[in-house]
Amino acid sequence: MPDAEAAGTRRLEQAVRAAEQALIEFEIAVETFRVEVENFSRLHHQRLGPMYSRLDELDAQIAEAVAARSGDPEDVRRAREARGLVMPMPEVEELFFGWVDSEGLSPEAAAMLTERPVQPPPRVRPSEEARRLYRELARNAHPDLAADEAERARRGEFIVRVNAAYAAGDEAALRELADEWAAGPRSPERRAGRSDELYARLEWLAERKELLAAMAAELESSAIGAMLKMAPDDPDGLLEEIAEQLLAQVAEKETRLAELLN
Template sequence: MTPHDIGATVLWEDPERERLMAELVALAAELADLRVELADARARLEAFTRFHDRIMAPLFAELDGVEADIAALRARHDDGPETRREAEEARRRARESAWAADAARADAEGAERPRPPVGTEARRLFRDLIRRCHPDLAEDDADRARREEFTRRVNDAYARGDTALLAELGREWRGGDGGGSWPR
């Protein structure tokens, strides 16, 4: 039933409306098809990524291990600070790529992923934070609750090996929450 059928007055009707509506319906159908294609491409990419990681991650781990051994040999012959730093960096990369290889293997086997490697800086920050914010140091129940929540955040950051977040949490603990209620 149109406005003409019930006696209503129509001031103006766009002559292009039907064509534009048909075009809109066609474009919506095309968009739906493209979304299906995108989902399929993402699924294929994810499968390829898992396959690639399962094959290549152990090879990269082996390569990084060899490079770390070479850097360690160089550091033994040249005891300069730059050479030692390069050796430490190479060893860190080797640990990370070994972790990635273990994670790829666990994904392929459907096992639980291993924890990321935790560097010496993350370990130092974690220990320092826990010493300062541990709930056993609380003065009252409210302080204990704040410390328990903060300790949970510190533990989560450490479990992920997130050195940057641990450093940020250290600044947060030292800086307080603006109201001065965080112990220093």
């Protein structure tokens, strides 16, 4: 009977290791996609934000011109609604906050003001070593492995730093964190039986996978995530295509406004 119990424990350990590996790979994929969505969102705002603002302003001016011609209360109401959707221009300090350094405008600001292409933010492609370090740290330092609240808090603060280093693709920082974890205090051993620990670990892994799946679905269903999935290998080309469409809309609305004002 003891041999059968030991064999069952070994099978549980194998199942836990396999589930951990699968979960960590899933975490890496979700985190990498989250970082790319964040980068693409920033570039989308920088590159296309002014065009969207121009379209809103043209819509408001067209509605106001129509209302001025017709005097219809319904047209006046639509004009007010259209004007209400236009974002107010920020103050100069707000517009350039964070864009001016000791040498003047940042490259991104200068590019936008001169209508040159904005350099896209670097795409995070963690190296294999960074992935390995991240997997080990996520496996060893996760807060849910803590035996008490103090240890949970310590692990939680540590994992925040691990995630930040991985998001930046900083292999050196991950290596330093691995050394720090290896030298740090270890949580006390759990008193529960080995089988109970393994079953609890499998339950947590399943719950964590469900949470990550929900996060991934939310990212993919977002407007930016959906756009990024349309052209994962050439997001800059997708932005250029959208920009061309927006420019065509701007030209069309400017023509319409000119007709109304003449």
